[in-house]
Amino acid sequence: MSTSDVKLLGGWPSPFVMRARIALNIKSVDYEFLQEKVGEKSELLLKSNPVYKKIPVLIHADKPICESLIIVQYIDEVWTSGPSILPSDPYDRAIARFWAAYIDDKWFPSVRGIALIAEGDEEKKEAVQEVATGLELLEDAFPKCNKGGNFFGGERIGYLDIALGCFLAWLRVTEKLNNVKLLDEAKTPNLCKWAESFCSDAAVKDVMPETDKLLGFAKVLMARFKAPPAN
């Protein structure tokens, strides 16, 4: 299939877009990466994702697929010759999906909450504690999933690794901006080791943003978010 057959609408800073890119890399699929301009939405994006108008959108043979975890599953199901992303056992799949949903519904919103919502020390402390609790749960889940390997998926990166690992750069940025330690070797040694393995994986290396670059981007974004509306 030619590269133009697979397009990904996204942006380099987005962890959700990163999920799709990692999945495509695992399957060695060539694709055209169409980056949206920050603050603007292209005609193609509005047409391909009329419901949410958000990135990422995978466009395969002109058909759009939206929502990052749905995109990852789609990639896994279409390109079957590459390594599997979801586990093969139905129960293991259910567990991987459970934790991915937890990460999206509960954990990542609490990470975002530290920077965006928490005003003052008390609220910030609570938000940090929420993030830490989530990481401890994932730390506990790791030995139940990894079957002795370096990843939640076992010997190779899988669905849950992608679901969580995409947030590592933003986690580091949040730590720097708020002067807190979120990923702590003392509390979550499994996760810290896993994070290193994840970031150095071939499918991840080139799509994980550098912390400093993301930090710069975050500062611009926050200034925009907190700025009073223009008259």
Next chain:
Amino acid sequence: MADEVILLNFCPSVFGMRIRIALAEKGIEYEYREEDLKNKSPLLLKMNPVHKKIPVLIHNGKPVCESLIAVEYIDEVWKEKAPILPSDPYQRAQARFWADYVDKKVYAAARNVWATKGEEQEAAKKEFIEILKVLEGELGDKPYFGGETFGLTDISLIGYYCWFYAYETFGNFSIESECPKLIAWAKRCMEKESVSKSLADPHTVYDFVLGVKKRLGLE
């Protein structure tokens, strides 16, 4: 060895209904256990320590939490009969997208309809109908969301149908007059035994919502 399947549920829960429908579609025998949400059983707390919520499907002692995850699990384990997801990857992505849309949008919007009053309630009704109209648009002229066969998206949404009486009564409006095609779809689904046996009685739901409103001082 026979499978041991237990469902921890709470009768009015739309999420529990999804699992009940899936189990019925596949003809799976299971033990149904009704939870008292004000006094959750040790089993529930052990099987869902993260969220402590129903429904929980327990298969041979192992818990599966989150209703749509449990429905996909059921589809993958008991795959010989009545497929819930289509086989084509693109159709599967569409089914998952719309089931996820139902999860993201319907519950919160519906709750606002019965939990608010006055102007807030009018705004809530408007938002709720808009969401139903998006779903109606996606359904189009197809018998079911997936096309000719009843599937994941239908299962994700149909449980709300037995709550419509409560929404309409508390909100003083008619969903059918706004979304006739969706109501036609719902009635079509209700012709399936797996659905009609899994949905709660609308009056039971109404009484439950009335009880919640009283308890929360929302009358």
